[in-house]
Amino acid sequence: MSAARQVVQRILAGREFQANGTAKAYAPANIALVKYWGKRDEALNLPVTGSLSISLGPLGSHVELARAESAGDRVWLNGQPLPADSSFARRASAFLDLFRPAKDFGFALKARNTVPTAAGFASSASGFAALAKAADGLFGWGLAARELSILARLGSGSAARSLADGFVEWQAGTAADGLDSFAERLDAEWPELRVGAVVLCSDEKPVGSREGMKRSVETCEFYREWPGRVARDLAALKTAIAKKNFAALGEVAEGNALAMHALMAATLPPIVYALPETVAAMRTIWTAREAGLALWFTMDAGPNVKLLFEAKDESRVREIFPAVEVVAPFG
Numbered sequence: 001m002s003a004a005r006q007v008v009q010r011i012l013a014g015r016e017f018q019a020n021g022t023a024k025a026y027a028p029a030n031i032a033l034v035k036y037w038g039k040r041d042e043a044l045n046l047p048v049t050g051s052l053s054i055s056l057g058p059l060g061s062h063v064e065l066a067r068a069e070s071a072g073d074r075v076w077l078n079g080q081p082l083p084a085d086s087s088f089a090r091r092a093s094a095f096l097d098l099f100r101p102a103k104d105f106g107f108a109l110k111a112r113n114t115v116p117t118a119a120g121f122a123s124s125a126s127g128f129a130a131l132a133k134a135a136d137g138l139f140g141w142g143l144a145a146r147e148l149s150i151l152a153r154l155g156s157g158s159a160a161r162s163l164a165d166g167f168v169e170w171q172a173g174t175a176a177d178g179l180d181s182f183a184e185r186l187d188a189e190w191p192e193l194r195v196g197a198v199v200l201c202s203d204e205k206p207v208g209s210r211e212g213m214k215r216s217v218e219t220c221e222f223y224r225e226w227p228g229r230v231a232r233d234l235a236a237l238k239t240a241i242a243k244k245n246f247a248a249l250g251e252v253a254e255g256n257a258l259a260m261h262a263l264m265a266a267t268l269p270p271i272v273y274a275l276p277e278t279v280a281a282m283r284t285i286w287t288a289r290e291a292g293l294a295l296w297f298t299m300d301a302g303p304n305v306k307l308l309f310e311a312k313d314e315s316r317v318r319e320i321f322p323a324v325e326v327v328a329p330f331g
C-alpha cells in the first residue's frame, strides 16, 4: 500500500465509506508570503520548512462530488467534460484513489475555478483543498480542519494552506507520517491588504514546481541556508502581521521570494523563471518605492509578479500597472 494511503487509513480509522448524495465544497487559492520550496518526503509532500500564505477569498475552486453510476471517474472542469487521460482528470483520480472504497467505485467530480487561470494564481492548491472537503462531506466523516489540511497536502503541498481564510501557517512537522504537518489560520485580520496579479506571460512553465524543488534540494549548494532563512522570515512576518506593519510585511515577502528565486538559479541545471518583463516590473516597483509608494511584490514558480499593497494606494498602483487584477483577501 502506498505511504499516502496508509496515512489516509490512519486518519480515517473507524470511519465509514458510505457515499451520500452530492457534496459541495469551496476552497480559496493562496499565495505564499514565506515560500515552500523543497520536500523532506516526496510521497507525502512533506516540506523541509514551514511556510505562511494569504488566502485569496473569492478566488478559488468550487467542487461537487458524488458517486458515479458506474466504475471509472467522470470529471468536468468549468462545465466541460474532460477525457480521463487529461492531466487534470488524472491528478484528480489519483487523489481520489486515496479515498476510493472499492475498485469499481467511480466518482463524478465537477470542478469550477473562480481563480482566472490566466491570472497567474495557481488553482491546484484550492482544487485539492476543495476536493478533500468534498470527500469529507460525501462520506460524512466530519474531519477536523487539521485532518483536512493533511489530506489536501497529499494532493499538493500548497493545498494544505487552502483550508482556511486569512493568513495561514503550514507547520513543517517532524513526524515521518506527517501527521504533525498541517496548516492553520493565524488569529489576525488585515482588511486593507491587497494582492495584485500582474500577468506578464501565461505560457506553461518550463519546469514544474514539483520537479524544480526536488532539483534544488538535490543540487543547490546553498539549499542548506534556506531552512534558517525561512525560520527568520517566518518570525519576522508573524511580528509584522501582529503589529500590522505593512512595510515590514512587504520587505519579508519580497526578500523571501527573491531568495527562493536565487536558490532556483543556483540549481543544476539552473531554473530561471524571470523573463525580461519580470525584471522590468521589479525595477518599476523599486523605483515607485523609492518615490514613496508602499508597494512590494512576491513571485512564485513562474515569470508573473504579485503585488502587495494597501487599499489606500490602489489607484496609484493601477496607474503603474493598468492590467493588474486586484484581490482583497479579507473581503
Ligand code: 2P0
Pocket (backbone or CB within 6 Å): 031, 032, 034, 035, 036, 037, 045, 051, 124, 155, 156, 157, 158, 159, 209, 210, 299, 300, 301
Ligand atoms: C508556495 N510553490 O509556497 C511555493 C512557492 C511554488 C513557489 O507551493 O509538489 O504545487 O504539489 O507539493 O504545492 C508550488 O508547489 O507542489 C508551491 P507539490 P506545489 O506556494
